[in-house]
Amino acid sequence: MNNxxxxxxxxxxxxxxxxxQRETLTSLGVAADRIYCDHGLTGTKRDRPGLTQALAAVRGGDTLVVAKLDRLARSVPDARWIAEQLTERGVRLQIGASVYDPTDPMGKMFFNILATFAEFEADLIRLRTREGMKRAKAQGKLRGKQPKLSSMQYKELRRMYDSGDYAISDLAEMFRVSRATIYRSLERTPVSR
Incomplete structure (x- = not known):
């Protein structure tokens, strides 16, 4: 049963x-029971069970339908990998109302161009997010991760370490932090006199 x-x-x-997205896919002619979904997974993660199921469901002559390209792939390597999967099986790709065959030279070129724009859009979103966080931090709305030790604890930690009477593991247990935190704290705190 193809097509x-x-x-x-x-x-x-x-x-x-x-x-x-479900409504868009249904309006494009996809039966509700033939829509595979991933919820709460970024497009940069290759391990997407819904995508795996969708790719397993398509056969030669079928069409994989997505509402927008960025819902399918968020990077050029990922888009190319998916295109290779579709090409190997002779499956067409439909993005919105546009249908193209990845085995066709024009289709391949179009897919690569769209994938490049999808990656560019994802990069812009990351850039805007970083700028927004920077702005929020400047306004005092974003303070970042709070230190595990107070300034007094840092000084006491340094004093105890410099005395030579305590091992890193002892200090970690006393201050109830990891050994890595002790090492980082010692790097940041000047040697006591």
Missing amino acids: LLIGYARCSTDKQDLQI
């Missing part, structure tokens, strides 16, 4: 909703 439409939808966080 099936298999849908795939994905959202990056648990707070996002897949309903709009």
Whole structure:
């Protein structure tokens, strides 16, 4: 039974909703029981069970349908890997209303261009996020991770370490932090006099 439409939808966080993507896929002719989803998984993670199921469901002559390319792949290598999977099986890819065959030279070129733009868009989102965090930090709204030890504890830790009477593991147990925290704290705290 060839020429099936298999849908795939994905959202990056648990707070996002897949309903709009599902509705889009249904409006494009995908049966509701043929829509595979990943919820709360970023596109940069290759291990996406819904995508794995969708790729397993498509056969030669079928069409994999996604609402937008960034829901399928978020990087050029990932998009190429998916394109190779589709090409090997003779499966077409439909993004929104546009359908193309990855075995066709124009289709391959189009897929690579779209994948490049998807990666560019993901990079822009990361850049905007970093800028937003920087702005929030400047306004005092984002303070970052709080230190595990107070300034007094840092000084006491340094004094105890410099005395030579305590091993790192002893200090970690006394201050109830990891050994790595002790090492980092000692790097940041000047040698006591």
